[in-house]
Amino acid sequence: MPESYIKRILNARIYDLAIETPLDPAPLLSHRTNNTVLLKREDLQPVFSFKIRGAYNKLLQLSGEERARGVIAASAGNHAQGLAMGAKHLGIKAIIVMPRTTPQIKVDAVRARGAKVVLHGDNYDEASSHAQQLVAEKGLTYIHPFDDPDVIAGQGTVAMEILRQYPGHIDAIFVAVGGGGLCAGVAAYVKYVRPNVKVFAVESDESACLKAALEKNRRVALPQVGIFADGIAVAKIGKETYRVLKKTIDGVITVNTDEICAGIKDIFEDTRSIAEPAGAVSVAGMKKYVEETGCTGQTFVAIDCGANINFDRLRYISERTEIGEQREAILAVTIPERPGAYKEFCKALGRRNITEFNYRYADKEAARIFVGIQVGMGGSDRQELVEMLTNKGYTVEDMTENELAKLHIRHMVGGHAPQVGEEMVFRFEFPERPGALYAFLNRVAGQWNISLFHYRNHGSAFGRVLVGMQVPKGERAQVRKFLDEINYPYWDETENPAYRFFLA
The missing domain is CATH 3.40.50.1100 (Rossmann fold)
Structure with missing residues (x-):
């Protein structure tokens, strides 16, 4: 042939x-x-x-x-x-x-x-x-x-x-x-x-x-x-x-x-x-x-x-x-909320380069940080890093493969909102062109109260949005039906550990 x-x-x-x-x-x-x-x-x-x-x-x-x-x-x-x-x-x-x-x-x-x-x-x-x-x-x-x-x-x-x-x-x-x-x-x-x-x-x-x-x-x-x-x-x-x-x-x-x-x-x-x-x-x-x-x-x-x-x-x-290239690990780490805790954490990392460090006060007992750390190529060094921090008493969640963490959480400054109840969180993609964000909001807004919103234009062909909405439990099937009808790709991230860890 x-x-x-x-x-x-x-x-x-x-x-x-x-x-x-x-x-x-x-x-x-x-x-x-x-x-x-x-x-x-x-x-x-x-x-x-x-x-x-x-x-x-x-x-x-x-x-x-x-x-x-x-x-x-x-x-x-x-x-x-x-x-x-x-x-x-x-x-x-x-x-x-x-x-x-x-x-x-x-x-x-x-x-x-x-x-x-x-x-x-x-x-x-x-x-x-x-x-x-x-x-x-x-x-x-x-x-x-x-x-x-x-x-x-x-x-x-x-x-x-x-x-x-x-x-x-x-x-x-x-x-x-x-x-x-x-x-x-x-x-x-x-x-x-x-x-x-x-x-x-x-x-x-x-x-x-x-x-x-x-x-x-x-x-x-x-x-x-x-x-x-x-x-x-x-x-x-x-x-x-x-x-x-x-x-x-x-x-x-x-x-x-x-x-x-x-x-x-x-x-x-x-x-x-x-x-x-x-x-x-x-x-x-x-x-x-x-x-x-x-x-x-x-x-x-x-x-x-x-x-x-x-x-x-x-x-x-x-x-x-x-x-x-598997040269960066993205971790969610819980450290004590007390003076000197950051210094101790950095000392535990040794000579590893920190590429990103995000934090917002959550409570007086524990601080939850979002941190990017350079690692050697391949997954073994990342795994060793997580094990080392765990052995030193830190609670560590590896979020390197978590799309929500990579696309949104790392760019957001905020924290937990205990006053917001019955929140559902969805990640969307829509074709990126002039007026696209307005068109998206025009379809989503007014249905349920928006409690969280993050959008970042990064020059790609499609826009990515994270939206939190207050949805009563009895209306959850209704919200999914509505989202199916607007015909944009979406993911329910309500149980995503990155959201639960930093924003829920």
Whole structure:
């Protein structure tokens, strides 16, 4: 089956616009993982992502009549830029439908390359549906971002370059997956030319549509997609890409937001370039593979597939990186409420660096502190720290993996509110765009009394809010029904230890 793509890939005449990107060594990553790590630098393409390859290859295959009608695509940004650049090069009119949550840097780049931008929906699937409506209305030629053989073949030229640039033995190639176009092209070529090389698909755990499809043995639509890694935020794997991938890849690895952020830092330290979240997913997956298998002395290639990131998102990324690298422990610690207790606690930590220290008076017997502490890489040092503090008589709750603690508690100054009764606490996510917070409040306010509220804009594609509401016990089923109807992802955090410890 992969052989059907070989001729298409070899015949892709894309290099009057796309470039052959370097395969760079990553010495720091190699040293840390005890393996040889190489980065395929697709972030160096003219549109700062691999998408120029597939989009331009598809445009070259269009008939004169199809070109004359003009082209349209739905894209979170990278396919849009590739298509806009290719269409301008060939003199073809282009319309791009982009989710309203797309980073502004991508929207501006598409417009700068001559395409008309239509902003619609909060994710790729909503944008895609609107693009299909425009196809029906205007007779435009639709250029799919991933589920098209010519697009897949264009992306497959990445693998052709890798194997030519590194003729030595490669143990595995790690490829980010959204809709699957890049991974399908890479896997099809690699498994035909060098079948002993493993190919691993890597997905964000917030949009793992390939993993879900393989588990069900059929394509399924995810009910909810997180859009931190917006370049791969796809709810359903492509039909053609799934057909290829299920027969060619050696496995799927999923990574979380903290691991992706750590991958961005890894790429920066080795290249001094800043990958977008989707661009660093392959590195995060490679590191997870090494951690889980314990392998050493192997040669790995990770495809750095994009660098289109909003600058203001970097503050959030840097915040989560230390946790992603397992270099920071977040602890809730109870210490005596008396003079000198802080000094004793710091002395117990020895020479460990404190990254954060939050406290508010609760009662005259005990002080509850929220503290961030630098630890060595891996979970063992964190565990030893918790055991050491426990042995010294402190009550310790490890909150390093607690999303409520990481997203909200660490940024809140306050304390317990004994006068607030019958409180329920919910964590929400909503698409981040101008007026989004007001729209959210407009839907939630006025139903039950709001007793707690925390929102922080960190430059991501979605906003995060923590809301406390006073809800009589007899109305708790009613409040959940109401929250289901407003159709924002939410989590009931009323029993979360971070909330109980610091705010309840």
